[in-house]
Amino acid sequence: MFSDYTQGIMIIACINMIAVLGISVLTGFTRLFSFGNAGFMSIGAYTSALLTAKMGMPFIPAILVGILFAGIAAYLLGSLTLKLKGDYFLITTLGFGEMVRVLFNYIPITGGARGLSGIPKYTTLPIAVICLVLAVIIAWTLIHSKYGRNFTAIREQEIAAESVGIDITRSKKMAFVFSAMFAGWAGALYAHNLMFLSPMMFNLAKSAELTITVVIGGLGSLTGSIFGSLVVTLLPEIFRSLANYRMFLYGLAVVLIIILRPAGLFGYREFSIRKSIAFVKAAPGTITALLKGKSSKDKMEARK
Amino acid sequence: MTPVLEIKNVTKNFGGVRAIDDFSVKIEPGKIHGLIGPNGAGKTTIFNNITGILTPCNGTIIFDEKEITGKKPHEIAQYGIGRTFQNIRLFSNLSVLQNVILACSMDAQYNLIDAFIRSPRYRRMEKQISEKAMSLLESVGLDGNCDEIASKLPYGHQRKLEIARAIALNPKLILLDEPAAGMNADESAELVGFILEIKERHEFTVLMIEHHMDVVTNLCDYVTVLNFGKTIASGTPAEVKKNEHVIEAYLGGAEGC
Numbered sequence: 001m002f003s004d005y006t007q008g009i010m011i012i013a014c015i016n017m018i019a020v021l022g023i024s025v026l027t028g029f030t031r032l033f034s035f036g037n038a039g040f041m042s043i044g045a046y047t048s049a050l051l052t053a054k055m056g057m058p059f060i061p062a063i064l065v066g067i068l069f070a071g072i073a074a075y076l077l078g079s080l081t082l083k084l085k086g087d088y089f090l091i092t093t094l095g096f097g098e099m100v101r102v103l104f105n106y107i108p109i110t111g112g113a114r115g116l117s118g119i120p121k122y123t124t125l126p127i128a129v130i131c132l133v134l135a136v137i138i139a140w141t142l143i144h145s146k147y148g149r150n151f152t153a154i155r156e157q158e159i160a161a162e163s164v165g166i167d168i169t170r171s172k173k174m175a176f177v178f179s180a181m182f183a184g185w186a187g188a189l190y191a192h193n194l195m196f197l198s199p200m201m202f203n204l205a206k207s208a209e210l211t212i213t214v215v216i217g218g219l220g221s222l223t224g225s226i227f228g229s230l231v232v233t234l235l236p237e238i239f240r241s242l243a244n245y246r247m248f249l250y251g252l253a254v255v256l257i258i259i260l261r262p263a264g265l266f267g268y269r270e271f272s273i274r275k276s277i278a279f280v281k282a283a284p285g286t287i288t289a290l291l292k293g294k295s296s297k298d299k300m301e302a303r304k
Numbered sequence: 305m306t307p308v309l310e311i312k313n314v315t316k317n318f319g320g321v322r323a324i325d326d327f328s329v330k331i332e333p334g335k336i337h338g339l340i341g342p343n344g345a346g347k348t349t350i351f352n353n354i355t356g357i358l359t360p361c362n363g364t365i366i367f368d369e370k371e372i373t374g375k376k377p378h379e380i381a382q383y384g385i386g387r388t389f390q391n392i393r394l395f396s397n398l399s400v401l402q403n404v405i406l407a408c409s410m411d412a413q414y415n416l417i418d419a420f421i422r423s424p425r426y427r428r429m430e431k432q433i434s435e436k437a438m439s440l441l442e443s444v445g446l447d448g449n450c451d452e453i454a455s456k457l458p459y460g461h462q463r464k465l466e467i468a469r470a471i472a473l474n475p476k477l478i479l480l481d482e483p484a485a486g487m488n489a490d491e492s493a494e495l496v497g498f499i500l501e502i503k504e505r506h507e508f509t510v511l512m513i514e515h516h517m518d519v520v521t522n523l524c525d526y527v528t529v530l531n532f533g534k535t536i537a538s539g540t541p542a543e544v545k546k547n548e549h550v551i552e553a554y555l556g557g558a559e560g561c
């Protein structure tokens with residue numbers, strides 16, 4: 001149906017979206033920042049790849065073990081660090097990500113810096129799509145249950161959250177483990193798509209990219225994160241010549257968004273078809289109103 | 305009657321500053337107890353010690369016959385102490401209804417699996433929570449503002465929303481930190497009626513910090529006056545107002561507001 005090239009890009013897009021959904025729950029809903037999720041991705045990737053390539057385990061159990069290991073690592077790290085204030089926690093995730101990368105560089109079984117090859121190509125487009133759909137359903141359900149509400153309460157007002165009976169340390173740990181498991185899931189799919197792993201793939205830039213994607217898409221919006229992820233994965237493919245400037249452009253986008261629209265493109269709102277239709281219908285009216293000089297600029301002027 | 309809350313010889317130091325000095329008090333059930341004193345007397349610090357945001361250096365706090373000294377804030381909330389904050393702390397970007405729903409997590413006794421399979425238990429509890437939140441908003445007169453963003457509400461409504469959120473815990477005791485702050489005489493008079501009404505309806509005990517003396521006089525059954533972290537007087541509002549230590553503390557403290 002699709003060319004190999006198109007399929008390849010779609011698989012990558014699905015994988016990125018799963019990892020980004022994890023960060024969306026962590027950063028968009030709980031307001032915790034992690035710059036170590038590439039580390040959890042690599043744990044999922046290496047664990048599952050070693051299981052399939054060296055021990056002949058089937059794909060699905062290998063993915064599950066990969067997810068589990070990433071989750072356990074996050075649980076242990078979170079137990080030690082989640083009581084710290086936000087920025088200190090961030091630094092520890094950063095340190096963790098780099099530590100894992102260096103570790104995979106030196107453990108003989110991972111092939112070290114030369115990389116791990118001979119991983120079977122199990123990640124097909126249907127599998128990637130099914131995983132993404134599942135991931136969206138899981139994230140959506142979590143966010144719309146009391147667990148997601150507890151995350152949101154922490155994001156909005158930590159002290160008030162505690163004062164209404166929410167165990168904030170436990171909720172934060174849950175969000176952190178969740179994001180790590182999604183990263184591990186993405187990592188496992190990634191390994192069996194590329195068929196080759198090297199620790200360099202999971203560096204700080206990769207972690208930063210995940211967070212940047214969520215900021216671009218909009219904090220507190222799952223659909224925003226999916227949309228952001230699509231933009232960040234597809235734009236460099238469409239504008240090949242710009243590929244070298246990718247990180248530069250991401251950086252620029254984030255600076256502009258933080259200044260102009262701090263809540264991101266979708267900020268706190270989910271995409272809804274009904275509302276979009278209503279918006280399009282209302283658009284002509286809005287435009288005429290603007291032309292009549294009732295622009296927001298005038299309002300700003302008036303406020304001064 | 306056994307007191308709802310008993311604070312025994314609590315001391316709290318911040319570095320060299322002794323914010324609370326060997327403070328003791330008993331709060332009788334069903335009463336409205338006022339805590340007054342000049343700025344910096346240590347009133348909010350007492351609230352923070354009761355609710356677990358701070359841990360006392362010395363002394364014990366007993367709530368509902370259980371010792372709660374040094375417990376975590378969420379545990380104390382779960383035991384049944386709700387509170388509001390001097391500088392309002394709402395879930396600002398969320399709707400009025402969401403603010404109350406977020407405070408109902410204790411009513412949601414379901415687990416992750418219930419949530420994923422949307423079990424009958426999950427659906428029943430979620431429905432109960434929305435209904436409870438709506439009826440609480442009705443009870444404080446904010447049911448017309450459900451979908452408004454909390455931070456966009458007028459100041460007086462924000463105060464009421466914070467109180468509604470505290471009541472969502474089904475608390476035995478509510479701590480109000482300067483509920484009438486920033487209100488004019490009419491607004492404070494309305495607040496007095498409001499507090500009496502919801503207290504009757506939801507049957508809780510109140511410990512409140514307040515600077516407006518008319519509010520204190522009209523609401524409180526009993527008043528404790530604090531200065532430099534120590535009790536300098538206590539009694540009914542009328543008794544306390546006549547007390548010479550109190551007059552001195554307020555006049556001596558430059559502007560006692």
Ligand SMILES: Nc1ncnc2c1ncn2[C@@H]1O[C@H](COP(=O)(O)OP(=O)(O)OP(=O)(O)O)[C@@H](O)[C@H]1O
Nearest residue numbers: 318321323341342343344345346347348349350390
């Ligand atoms: N976290 C803290 N760290 C250091 N000092 C503090 C802290 N909290 C309060 N204090 C000090 O403790 C003293 C009592 O403060 P507190 O906020 O309890 O006063 P208050 O009676 O509530 O006053 P107000 O009427 O102004 O609200 C003050 O001197 C204050 O500076």
Ligand SMILES: [Mg+2]
Nearest residue numbers: 347348349390
């Ligand atoms: Mg105070």
